[in-house]
Amino acid sequence: MNSKRLIFFLPVAVFTVLAIYFAIGLTKDPRKLPSVLIDTPVAEFELPAILGRANEGREWGLVSTDFKGEVALLNVFGSWCISCKVEHPFLMQVKQQTDVPVHGIDWREKKPEDGPEWLLREGDPYTLVGDDPDSKGAIAFGVTGAPETFIVDKNGIIRYKHVGPLDATIWNETIFPIVEELRKQ
Amino acid sequence: MSIRIFLASFVMVLSLTSLSFAVEPGEMLDDPVLESRAREVSAGLRCVVCQNQSIDESNAELARDMRILVRDRLLKGDSNQDVLDYMVSRYGDFVLLEPPFKMATYFLWFGPLLFVAIGCGAVFLIFRKKKSQTDVAPNNTAQTKAPSLSKDEQHRLEKLLNEDED
Numbered sequence: 001m002n003s004k005r006l007i008f009f010l011p012v013a014v015f016t017v018l019a020i021y022f023a024i025g026l027t028k029d030p031r032k033l034p035s036v037l038i039d040t041p042v043a044e045f046e047l048p049a050i051l052g053r054a055n056e057g058r059e060w061g062l063v064s065t066d067f068k069g070e071v072a073l074l075n076v077f078g079s080w081c082i083s084c085k086v087e088h089p090f091l092m093q094v095k096q097q098t099d100v101p102v103h104g105i106d107w108r109e110k111k112p113e114d115g116p117e118w119l120l121r122e123g124d125p126y127t128l129v130g131d132d133p134d135s136k137g138a139i140a141f142g143v144t145g146a147p148e149t150f151i152v153d154k155n156g157i158i159r160y161k162h163v164g165p166l167d168a169t170i171w172n173e174t175i176f177p178i179v180e181e182l183r184k185q
Numbered sequence: 186m187s188i189r190i191f192l193a194s195f196v197m198v199l200s201l202t203s204l205s206f207a208v209e210p211g212e213m214l215d216d217p218v219l220e221s222r223a224r225e226v227s228a229g230l231r232c233v234v235c236q237n238q239s240i241d242e243s244n245a246e247l248a249r250d251m252r253i254l255v256r257d258r259l260l261k262g263d264s265n266q267d268v269l270d271y272m273v274s275r276y277g278d279f280v281l282l283e284p285p286f287k288m289a290t291y292f293l294w295f296g297p298l299l300f301v302a303i304g305c306g307a308v309f310l311i312f313r314k315k316k317s318q319t320d321v322a323p324n325n326t327a328q329t330k331a332p333s334l335s336k337d338e339q340h341r342l343e344k345l346l347n348e349d350e351d
Contacts, residue, residue: 038276043275060322108246134249142275144247 010147035142035161042067042156043140047130050106051116062103062130062137067156071182073102073145073175074150075126075166076138079118081146091125094171100179101127105137105148151175153182207244207252214256223256226265230255230272231280239282 049061077084102127106115151160240248248335
């Protein structure tokens with residue numbers, strides 16, 4: 001008799017499970033997209049150098065083959081991007097205090113001189129920089145907003161993606177340990 | 186102003202809005218066949234910034250750049266599927282407005298059917314039960330009055346009744 005009555009509680013049970021499931025779903029940020037690029041090679045791209053930056057006779061500012069040979073970071077930025085301004089002093093610290101190369105993609109500047117002028121004024125934390133006025137590089141990295149930072153290993157495989165500005169906490173707890181781990185390989 | 190003029194302008198405004206899309210004249214390809222393929226591909230790609238629009242409808246800058254990239258790739262000889270595959274390889278299935286048909290999405294596609302099946306099954310079971318009860322009813326009037334008594338309950342009832350007589 002009891003087991004038969006239990007069936008009336010089934011809808012309640014189903015509702016509870018669904019409610020918990022959806023409640024968890026609500027706490028997630030729909031703007032945070034999973035990257036399918038983790039553990040895949042950097043897509044082929046060629047970006048010209050930004051204006052007025054010493055480029056040591058290279059044809060391009062940043063190309064996919066630049067990621068071969070050593071573990072490097074790629075940072076997507078733009079002078080129009082407010083979070084990038086927040087992040088910028090920390091990237092300068094990375095340049096001064098560590099030996100991790102940070103390459104930059106200067107994404108969607110309104111005028112080609114905007115990015116270079118900003119770097120000249122505030123300091124240039126990048127090892128190599130590519131100019132990306134029409135999002136070719138950004139799309140190659142599946143970027144949806146700036147700043148985004150990727151860790152690429154010495155074989156040119158993307159290993160980690162961070163959305164939003166970097167800071168000391170993220171660097172010490174996540175980024176640098178991954179870089180050290182990848183350097184051992 | 187007469188109501189007719191008002192209605193006419195109202196209809197005109199409505200018909201204009203249905204024409205709006207985000208592709209700018211400068212982006213369009215000269216080849217009308219390629220352009221219509223580009224429109225078709227763009228309509229299936231999600232604008233990753235605004236999320237609930239296709240890149241064909243979105244005025245976001247990244248959507249514009251994606252539209253141009255779609256056209257570049259078509260010009261270079263890519264098939265529609267090649268272009269979609271490239272976008273999926275960069276942004277994941279998320280970039281497709283229509284979820285693809287594969288293992289991870291079977292529940293999404295078959296889920297509604299499953300629930301209809303469960304519902305039909307439940308209705309079928311309930312009606313079969315009712316039918317079997319009414320079938321027996323003419324021979325046994327007692328059962329029609331208390332059809333919900335199980336065997337156990339019947340036993341208990343008899344026991345209780347007997348106790349009373351004692």
